[in-house]
Amino acid sequence: MILIRKLLFPFAILYGFVTAIRNFLYDKAVLKSFSFDVPVIAVGNLSVGGTGKTPQIEYLIRMLQENYQVATLSRGYKRKSKGFLLANSKSTVSDLGDESFQYHTKFHNLQVAVDADRVNGISQLLHQTIPPQVILLDDAFQHRRVKAGFYVLLTAFDDLYIDDFMLPTGNLREYQSGAKRASVVIVTKCPIDLSEKQRLEIEKKLQVKSYQKLFFSSISYDEFVYSETTKKAIKEIKESEKLLVSGIAKPKPFYDFVQKDSDEKLTFNDHHDFTESDIDSIRNKSKGKIIVTTEKDYMRLKGKLKPEKLFYLPIKSTFIQNELEFINTIKNYVEQSTRNR
Known part of the structure; x- marks a missing residue:
């Protein structure tokens, strides 16, 4: 498998070139992005799979749902339905996909929607009888047609994006430079006893921008x-x-x-x-x-x-340190965005 990936290196260069051009066109507003009059938080990664998006989305749901009507929106990976769908009492895992169905099952006051077209999905949510006050976009870091107000970028402790390469040779969906769009970067799946030395080494490798904040989290299992x-x-x-x-x-x-x-x-x-x-x-x-x-x-x-x-x-995302700073960062964005509407 490793040999095959190395042989596919030319395709990785081509794929990287295409994604770089696409990002350039969005950055220069040649391709149009859509903003919305509601706090939108996009959670995603630069690589494919395994960074802990689901427990991080659930963390945000728990944090925000006491004070806001929250909605999640994802494409509903591998669902059998098409177009926009808002979960209801009759929805199944085939309708929503496993992750969205999991949110729907666990959080009864949550609005759970799926739509491959996130612009249409947000528009449909905002036209509901009770529109959401905060929208969480699941796995939407590369969905540039929506310009979220806040971006949470996840990268796994044992598979940092800075050490990876473009698909299909590596696992990156876009070049590492895409990390500049993040508001915060979370290194996920860290050992619970992460040392100060390990943390500083990762900080040095990632070199997050001055406008970004870096956090470290681990996965905690239920009893x-x-x-x-x-x-x-x-x-x-x-x-x-x-x-x-x-x-x-x-x-x-x-x-x-x-x-x-x-x-x-x-x-x-x-x-x-x-x-x-x-x-x-x-x-x-x-x-x-x-x-x-x-x-x-x-x-x-x-x-x-x-x-x-x-x-x-069940699993949960647990912050190793500075959890209150993360909570305040999210809440400050939501409150400020809500006031500015």
Whole structure:
């Protein structure tokens, strides 16, 4: 795989050239961007997959929903529906995609919308009977047709964008210079015991601009796994015989947290659409044991396996330091933007 990626280097140069021209045209206003009269926060990354966008979006939802009517808008990756769709009581994971369906399931006062055309999606949201007061754009850092008021750029601790290269040789969607659009940069998935030396080394490598702020976060796991009707303590789960199933970009931390040496694992591609054959394979592999999966995968597996056998492990984004500064930065933007309307 590494050799193939190296052989595709000329295509990476071409892809980088095309994205650079596109960004240049947006920067010079040759291609039009649309702004909106409502606080819009875009969360995304420069690379494909595995930077922790979902827990970061959920962090922002929890922070803002007490004081504002919040909406999320994403394209709804791998959904079966088309165009603009606002989630309702009858919406399914096929309608919304796994991440949006997860938001819809967890946050009952949240407006969850999907639309590949973010400009149209925001316009439709603002024409609802109760329009949102804050809109969170999920995975929209490269969606230049919308000019968000605030950009949150995520980069994983073990896969910093500064060390990466353009697709398909590397994993970057655009050149590293795209980071200049960020309002804040968050280094995600850091070890909880991140040292001062490690932090300073990353600060030196990233060299964020004077108008940007740099934060560090880690992934914290829940103390329980949950089924449709019950929960089990992690300590009990770690000691139990089980089958682990994942369809996320980087499943190793999940496996490391819950597995015992004898546990079997079934690993699928990110956002995998589980087929009947896959479900049969999971049933056969589990042999009556409980099945533990990620929360995102649970959204796609729920209803296809026995509910008393299927459990999921929730995760959260946790700031290692300066959390209050991050909260105040977001709230100040929202409050100022709201006052300026």
